[in-house]
Amino acid sequence: MTVHFQEVVPVDTYSVQCKGVLHEVDHKVLAMLYQPLVGAFAHSLYMTLWCEANMDQQTKKHQHLMNVTQFSLKDILSGRKKLEAIGLLKTFKKVGETSREYIYELQPPLSPNAFFTDGFLSIYLFNRLGKAKFNEVRESFYITQFDVSDYKDVTASFNEVFTSLHPSEMSSKSYAEITENVLPEDAALHEKGVHGKVVLGEETFDFESMVNQISTFIVPKEVLTPKLKEAIYKLAYIYQLQPTDMSKQIQNVYYSAGEISVENLRREIQKWYRFEHEERLPVLALKTQPVPLKALQGMEPKSKEEELIKYFEEVSPYQLLEDYSGTTPSEVDLKLVAYCMLDQNLTPGVTNVLLDYVLSENDMKLAKGLIERIASHWARKKAQTVPEAMELARDEKRKYKDWQEKKTKSGSYRANKKPNVTVPDWLKQETGSNIKTEESSSTEDENRKWLESLLNSSK
Template identity: 40%
Template sequence: MAQHWQEILPIDRYKVASDGLLHEYDRKVLTLLYQPLIGSTCFSLYMTLWAEIEENRLWSESSTHHLLMNLLELNLKDIYEARLKLEGIGLLKTRVKTDEGGRSFIYELHPPLSPEQFFLDGMLNIYLYRKIGKTHFSRLKRFFSDQQKPSEGEYVEVTKAFQDVFSSGAPGSMQYIQGLSEELQEEENQQFIGRTEPSPIQIGVDLFDFDLLTAGLNESLVPKKALTPKVKNVISNLAFLYQIDAIEMKNFILGAINEHEEIDIEDLRKGARDWYQFVNYDQLPSLINRTQPIVHQTQLTEPKTPEEKLIRSYETTTPLIVFKELSGGVEPSNANLKTLEEIMIKYKLPPGVVNVLIEVAMRKTDMKFTKGFVESIASHWARKQVKTVKEAMELARNEEQKVTESKKTNRSTNKKPIRTELIPDWFDDSSKEAGKDPSQGNNSEVEAKKRSIEEKLKAFRK
């Protein structure tokens, strides 16, 4: 995985293109429906690129990324990460060309889904509901909807057809059709300004094991023809959204088959959603990074040492898999899953950092995963703004070293205290003289002092 400075530089040029006209209504959709999912930085990047396209045009002038950094007041790393999120959610496509003159990009803006597409998407609407809650979600549905038009039975159609209003008259001269064929043709290197229909988010069907699914389904109950391409697309999205494997998906399909031996998509979605909420205490999934974002990966070369291999593993593995591996393959409990989700959302820790946190927490608590202890580490790391696996490992080492030194200090202080007195520096020489062998000094004077002290003691006793 390359770092952002390997993928993009301030001097690299870019142009902004639009896949059709963007309307003012799109701005409302982006602000109210997309921004809660992608964040304000991604929203600002999209809006800035949109502003660079002239009104009713499909292309912008060429600019450098340095200008984009100044416009947004962001560093190149944040811009690159925001660009990846826009690409992932279907709002941006990026093309690059490298030649002798350097590297240039084309950022093609794609319009957002219509409100109807968004609220019936099956993925983005679930993430939005989880993000903003039931009350605001209902308010947005009311904002983007209105009363249906009256049914056709209540009113009689009186609209005139084209041929009832207009007629086609023959021209009186051939001058009208001269050069007509050339004018009807589209000019070379030109395109008409219009708008294409935006495509919803679709998880690749190759990521789901349909062979295992069909092997577990009874042909008499669910015929293979029921697994249409549209149904397969929905199954792939549901499997990604709710983390459902092929064996569990079989049960939802059996519950969604109707009397016509067809799979009812809405029943399938409802069954998967109800199951997920049941096992997750009425919660819905959140939109988070699956693995460590590219911009926060540090192990770029092929790992050689054990530590480099561990960093690479943490950067490319999901927290759920790391948790299962440390647990010996045992599935995490619902409480553990909820704790994992909370620390990634509440404290905004990247997945790679969460992987380090999982190991630190479990090693320190005899393979337990106590919520209070985990949150104490997560809040500390969030305040320290830990973003990379290497930073998390270094911080964990430093904390362990502090604990070890503190224990040594406590053991030493538990010993019987030895009285020490503050003495001036010059006292060292006299104390050394006093500690010399008496035979080297004047013995007669010492004996005389002893006799004098003994006589005073005798007199004091009397």
């Protein structure tokens, strides 16, 4: 896992440039549509960089950015990554002998129409805001269109207002002076309507595998244009489609329509998804830990704890709940998972640790209040990896144990029967000086058996 100071340090310099200009409606789009997805700090970082770009073009150190925002470099890097991922920022880096130089190129946001018809960001906004708030926000961007069918178009034409130029004024020399490139090499004119776009890495979907499963007798390969390829990556990511499923949808569309476009492919996949998932939007519970945040990526576990880390990193929260119960997770439990991942922005791996901890400590019940309290605490701690979450879970257990002991000593604690739930090995506080009794040895054996059965059931 790459730590922030390996990527940027306070003395590294940066310059900011803009790809276009911000209009009044863009500010509303950033605040109402992008901010719920990237968070308040990333939105603030974007506006800070935009102000700096319009003030001057001087090169600054990242220490300056830390002073202005009053945030740590780790938080600034996290906010920067969110802006890059959502299509609002491009970052360029040059490594020198003693430091690194960055250029931050700000991208204007999508227009309201492009955002809500994108079929990608709008789904994530829907999941973040909920149906009622999503519709309210979308309606705030509506523009009333007047019915002009009973009116006559009386708009003046150019030639009705302006006189034509004399032939002497249209010399070839004048035309050449107008059309030649008079801009310096390091400058460009502002463009209106240029915006950034979300780009998904090719590792998110095996495109070649999908192509190999498409019959060339049904769909000619030239149909898969670069624009359609980009849409396929996005649709596969949103709807969690495997190459086999995507190839079937493409062949169905082309066979029925004789052509294929981004829009008719999206409609076909939406129809298929509704049939498969009973009108539900894609659930985040099916996502797994991102590769950059996997502590054991490409490594073999060397201990029982590492085996559990690997398990939490490889399965989705949905699969973890399914492993625990042996049945399909309930809608109530999936809503708690969505709260952790959407409202508190926890990663799938961290969510897995939280679910495992609460189930182990709470008689196999996912208590809403307990989930929300721990999730908000871990979010404030900025836990992103499984080991970080496991350490926080150990702290939670220690604090609960201390609280129980204090209540017992004060005499105000009424003993209740403790649920017969085995606590995972990784939750136990490691102590080197404890004397192992026959009873503790027996408990340890039971814990090992529990962990082995859990790992075996997840394979």
